[in-house]
Each structure stands twice: as structure tokens, then as C-alpha cells.
Amino acid sequence: MKTYSISEVAKQLDLTVYTLRYYDKEGLLPFVERTSSGIRMFKESDIEALKVIECLKSTGMPIKEIKNFIDWCSDGDATLQQRYDMFIERKASVETQLKELKKTLELIDHKCDYYKTALEAGTEDVHKANKIEIPH
Amino acid sequence: MKTYSISEVAKQLDLTVYTLRYYDKEGLLPFVERTSSGIRMFKESDIEALKVIECLKSTGMPIKEIKNFIDWCSDGDATLQQRYDMFIERKASVETQLKELKKTLELIDHKCDYYKTALEAGTEDVHKANKIEIPH
DNA sequence: AGTAGACCTCGAGTTAACTCTATGTTAAAT
DNA sequence: ATTTAACATAGAGTTAACTCGAGGTCTACT
Structure with missing residues (x-):
């Protein structure tokens, strides 16, 4: 099975190798395997998992909470409910963010007109x- | 003309007094006047300006760039073009963010279905x- | 006059998410 | 066999945006 080096993955996901190693250090990448000499080998499925991590990150979820999710994934079917609940909550959060960003856009549009x-x-x-001051 | 204390403004805009003083320290509130003893008096128009600041902040603009805008406002009509350009650029940025957030929402939706x-x-x-292994 | 609570400044502390440096190891190419 | 580039870790440094503590002043109210 083909694997990728840390710098290949960094390039593909537009991250730095520093960031990837930081994610690993924070426990976000427990599934990434190593060569006997300790070099990370990213599988296709690891890259997919990283895309999910980036997706959660883009919803504003902090890394410590993403780690909870990763831990649940490692724990298997017993945590399906937690993971489902988490995505439902994320969905609500993103929908709120969308509404707020649309309101922001309206104000920005007004300012564009104004200027x-x-x-x-x-x-x-x-x-x-x-107001014209009418003398009396 | 009615004015408001820092804690009244904080409550109204859902900020802390610490944050308001921090904004002032960073040069975002040069228009806020003081009593002779140094206490801030927020005018209605100051609150409106703070709403614009919050709007810019919610587009992801860093405080140092918001300060540039505030400085331009103090500089008067000579900076109208910069301010217009800034809002046009913000508009494009928010539209990009909206697109990305919608893509994120789609992925989250898929995950909800999955779970x-x-x-x-x-x-x-x-x-x-x-895949069923067909023996041959 | 005394006290409580809100105000002030200055500067230190916090937190998240990187980002980098120092030092050393490994793998590929000459 | 040696060089070079990519890999590794540990831990220090950075940045933004607060957040707070210390120490002092001001205002309103008994």
C-alpha cells in the first residue's frame, strides 16, 4: 500500500510539517504508523482523517476537542453516539456562523455603498x- | 447629550470592560471623550463605531488593521478611497469565507448521515x- | 465623614495554535 | 564512503487577543 512522507502530506493539505508534527504531539494522529526507524508513513486513509480534522478546525473547534473525537474513533463502536452528537452540534454551530457571517456581509455591503x-x-x-436650521 | 459608562457599553455590546479598555489602549477608540477626572463617556455615535469595529472583527480582521481604518477615519476625506477599498476587500473575504463555510457544512452533513x-x-x-471475495 | 462600588492605569499573566531552533538520525545519490 | 536533504525529538519562542491583579481615584449614598 502506498504511503506518503510528512512533507508530501503537508504540501497536499497546504499545512507545514511543523503543524503536522504539532498535531501528532497533541494526539490528533495516533493512527499514523512509523518505519522501524521512527519515520512517519501516512496512508491514504490518514490523509482522509486529516481532512476531517481540518474540517472540524474550520468550524472553530479547538484542537483539544478534536482530540476527544479522535480518541472516540479509537474507542470504536461504543462511542458512536458521542460522535453523532458532536457532528449534530457542529452542524448547528456552523449554521449559526453562516447566519452571522451573512449579517456581517450585509453591514459590509452597506459600508461599500456608503463609501x-x-x-x-x-x-x-x-x-x-x-437638518436646516429654520430661523424663527 | 446622553453618554454611557464603560460598563453600560460593555453590557450593551456583550463585551467586558477589560476588552473595551484594551481596544482603547490599542488605539481603536480615539473618539471616546473623558470627564475632567479621566472617566470615559461613550456617546451614541461611539457605540455605533464600536459596532463597526465588531463587524470588522467578525470578518477576521486583526485589531492592528482595524486600527488603520480608525486612523483613516480620523484623517478625514483624504482617506475615503482607502476606506472604500478596504470594505471592498472585506466583502470579497467574507464571500470567500461564506463559500468555505458552506463546503464545511456539506462535509458535516455527510458525517451526520454517516453516523x-x-x-x-x-x-x-x-x-x-x-467487497465479497469471489473464490475462483 | 466614611464607605462601597465603579472607575482609572500599568504591566504582568494566560491561552491557543502554531513556529522555530538545536541537536541528532536516516536515506538517497554521488 | 561521504555528502545532502529530509526526517526525528524536545523544548523554547512567538503572536494575537484578551484577562487580570495591584494600587490608586472618583462618585453616590448613608
Whole structure:
């Protein structure tokens, strides 16, 4: 079965070898096997697992929690419920993040309009409340 | 004109007073005025500015770059172009983030399905490649 | 006048996630 | 056989964004 070196995997996943070794040190890669001299050999399935780790990371999950998940995977079928619950919770979290990011985008869009108008006028004053003082 | 204390603003924006003072220390709040004894008085417009700061923060912009924007605001109309460009760039960034988060959500959804099926079967083995060795 | 609670500054401490340095080993190519 | 590049570990250093502690001041209220 073909295996990959740490630098090949780093290149493929756009990570550094430092990061991969750090993940290993944190217990995220217990499944990666070594040669007799201690060199890591990444299998195709290890790269797939790393993609899941990157996916969890991109949901904002901290590495210590990802480690819990990896530990559950090692523990086998007894932890299926925990793992399911975790993904359901992640799903809810990502959906919330999506909603918030959409709201952020709306505000940014407004600011783009605001500055477009100001630029065309040459001054931000076009947006200042322009109440005319009526003398009495 | 009504003003607000630092703790009132913290409560309203769901931040801590520590964070607000930290922002001030980093130069994000040069517009906040003080009483003669040095106590911060937040105006309505200061709170609006803080909302923009929070918006930029939620796009992933680091505080040092937000400070550049705040400095540009203090510099007036001469920086309108920079500020416009910045928001256009933020818009592109958020749109990229949205796409990536949607891809992440798809993978998470798949994992939810995967674990739902595994849970129903009581074992993850249902997903193992199940090629039947045909004896020849 | 005295006290409690909110305010202030300064600077140190924390945390996460890397990132790198020093030192040594291994594997491939000349 | 030797060099070179990639691999290894241990542990120190970095960075961002807070977070807090110490020590002091201010304001409102009895």
C-alpha cells in the first residue's frame, strides 16, 4: 500500500510539517504508523482523517476537542453516539456562523455603498444629517 | 447629550470592560471623550463605531488593521478611497469565507448521515468497503 | 465623614495554535 | 564512503487577543 512522507502530506493539505508534527504531539494522529526507524508513513486513509480534522478546525473547534473525537474513533463502536452528537452540534454551530457571517456581509455591503457615495461626492459630508436650521 | 459608562457599553455590546479598555489602549477608540477626572463617556455615535469595529472583527480582521481604518477615519476625506477599498476587500473575504463555510457544512452533513446510519446498525462496519471475495 | 462600588492605569499573566531552533538520525545519490 | 536533504525529538519562542491583579481615584449614598 502506498504511503506518503510528512512533507508530501503537508504540501497536499497546504499545512507545514511543523503543524503536522504539532498535531501528532497533541494526539490528533495516533493512527499514523512509523518505519522501524521512527519515520512517519501516512496512508491514504490518514490523509482522509486529516481532512476531517481540518474540517472540524474550520468550524472553530479547538484542537483539544478534536482530540476527544479522535480518541472516540479509537474507542470504536461504543462511542458512536458521542460522535453523532458532536457532528449534530457542529452542524448547528456552523449554521449559526453562516447566519452571522451573512449579517456581517450585509453591514459590509452597506459600508461599500456608503463609501461609494462619499467618494463620488468627494466628501463624507453627504451622509451627515443635513437638518436646516429654520430661523424663527 | 446622553453618554454611557464603560460598563453600560460593555453590557450593551456583550463585551467586558477589560476588552473595551484594551481596544482603547490599542488605539481603536480615539473618539471616546473623558470627564475632567479621566472617566470615559461613550456617546451614541461611539457605540455605533464600536459596532463597526465588531463587524470588522467578525470578518477576521486583526485589531492592528482595524486600527488603520480608525486612523483613516480620523484623517478625514483624504482617506475615503482607502476606506472604500478596504470594505471592498472585506466583502470579497467574507464571500470567500461564506463559500468555505458552506463546503464545511456539506462535509458535516455527510458525517451526520454517516453516523446516523452507523448508529442504526449499531456498528461502523456498515460503511466498510464490503467487497465479497469471489473464490475462483 | 466614611464607605462601597465603579472607575482609572500599568504591566504582568494566560491561552491557543502554531513556529522555530538545536541537536541528532536516516536515506538517497554521488 | 561521504555528502545532502529530509526526517526525528524536545523544548523554547512567538503572536494575537484578551484577562487580570495591584494600587490608586472618583462618585453616590448613608
